[in-house]
Amino acid sequence: MRPVVLYGIDISHHQGAFDLGRTRAEGFEYAFLKATEGSSFVDSRFGANLGNARAAGLLVAAYHYQRGDSSAAAQAGHIINTVPADVPVILDVEANGGGPDLSRDIIGRLLAAGYRSPLLYLPRWYWEQIGSPSLAGLPPLWYSRYASNEGGYASEIYERYRDFYDAQWGGYGGLGVAILQFTSSATVAGHAPVDANAFRGTREELAGLLGSSTPEDDLTxxxxxxxxxxxxxxxxxxxxxxxxxxxxxxxxxxxxxxxxxxxxxxxxxxxxxxxxxxxxxxxxxxxxxxxxxxxxxxxxxxxxxxxxxxxxxxxxxxxxxxxxxxxxxxxxxxxxxxxxxxxxxxxxxxxxxxxxxxxGQQIPAQAPAPQAPAQQPPVQ
Known part of the structure; x- marks a missing residue:
């Protein structure tokens, strides 16, 4: 029996105003939204897209386009100043994006600041271009691979090439694939072309991957x-x-x-x-x-x-x-x-x-040095 596939989209200001309520009604479960790039760029549609996606009931994550010419501290700080801390952040690492060490540094800073970074978008072509390094310690892959440039509805495209796409989940660099971007030519909510993605599992499993709220959470x-x-x-x-x-x-x-x-x-x-x-x-x-x-x-x-x-x-x-x-x-x-x-x-x-x-008392910065203890035999 083939696994259940959940469909999602990824969008930025390039798509303009996007009806995410209609997107949800068409059967999509999640949306990855461009938020930032490098140390200064903010996507002009991020705030509106995030609010509309959440209002529509879509699971959400923000993505940041990593730049190799900006430090990890500058990029992490820019993300923190732009993306709410309850929104998962995905690094998008492509041409001129630096390598996995920069990604590890940025992600480490985000985790220390309370963010989640559940996925990494690093295409195979770029991974090979930078020498096929180990990706150990990084999140699982959001991988892009297209069978063709034919358009249509997302589910139709995936089913048309189901055998091909079912073979694309192996991963590389020591990481597995969790999300597959399988087309850049889908028609979604009256827009075309749009990137469409697949997740093999339930909505609850995807929410767990992203770190989003699930029905089992104990918070109102x-x-x-x-x-x-x-x-x-x-x-x-x-x-x-x-x-x-x-x-x-x-x-x-x-x-x-x-x-x-x-x-x-x-x-x-x-x-x-x-x-x-x-x-x-x-x-x-x-x-x-x-x-x-x-x-x-x-x-x-x-x-x-x-x-x-x-x-x-x-x-x-x-x-x-x-x-x-x-x-x-x-x-x-x-x-x-x-x-x-x-x-x-x-x-x-x-x-x-x-x-x-x-x-609530303050411990003095210079406390008196304790008297040296008598020499004791080591504990056996």
Whole structure:
């Protein structure tokens, strides 16, 4: 039995105004929308396309045209300033787009800022042109391969060449194919020609691949919206206030939420990605914040504090969680200094630090150096 195929489109300003409600009514399930290019270009239709696609019930992702002459920091920053953090971002790597190392750097910065990057558009011809490098550690492929330039409705084109397209899912560079762009000649919502794409699986599986909301999510729409608002206002370089000075990155100082996400990843390390072929990844901010099994799950406190618009209130609400997240790492470090056979002294130091965090006190930048412990034999 052949797998179910879901159809989608990818569009930019080149198509002009696009009736995405009609697109959904014609049976399409998703839309990939051009958002940015390099370090400065913004697609003039991105905002309208995104709003209309979501209103129509389409699953969405934004794509960024990678430029080899712009740094990863500049391109990631441009994406962050343009694309909402709850929209998955796909890198489009073609002529003059640089190589996979640049893609890894950009994606790493996006993940650290709370974005998802579930796919990579890197055509086979360009991959071969740059020497057929390993693509290990990158997301699965959004691959383009056309059987012909004949037009028509998307499903008719795919079925016309079904055997050919069914053979195009093998991948290259160590990555598999998750989405197949199988034509640039489809007629969609009265427009032609339009790029059309295929996904082999259910809508729920595609939503899982993209990291979109699914019926199994435990958040109400209002909670999800509030979570994204808090994330946008308070996380990383986007937040105009509330950053914790001294806990910084190239992009600037992080907020309490950013600090928690870094703690989460520092304590637990990279985990297997839920996206097939993506390897091990750090937890993005939004997932870490709302992970019901994680140490940073404090959604009600964040919603209540965030509603006041007071970053200090958010920080206070999160302070007990910071203590909980930091506790195991602090206890391990203090045990290394004082020795495993002095549990009382270790616990006293850990408790003192926890009390400071809970009380909102600042730990001095230059704390008195602890007295050197007596030499202890190694633990056997």
């Amino acid at each position: 729409p209002d909670q999800a919206q509030k979570l994204n608002e808090i994330h946008h206002e308070l996380f990383g370089p986007r937040g105009p206030q509330g950053q914790i000075v001294g806990w910084g990155t190239e992009a600037g100082n992080h907020t309490a939420i950013g600090l928690l996400v870094h703690m989460f990843n520092a304590l637990l390390g990279p985990r297997p990605s839920r996206v097939p072929g993506a390897g091990h990844v750090l937890v993005p901010a939004v997932e870490a914040i709302r992970d019901t099994n994680g140490v940073v799950y404090q959604l009600p406190a964040m919603i209540n504090a965030g509603a006041t618009g007071d970053p200090q209130a958010v920080a206070e609400a999160l302070r007990p969680v910071i203590a909980e997240a930091a506790g195991p790492a602090i206890r391990e470090s203090v045990t290394e200094v004082f020795g495993a056979d002095d549990p009382a002294r270790t616990e006293a130091v850990v408790q003192a630090i926890a009390n400071r965090l809970a009380a």
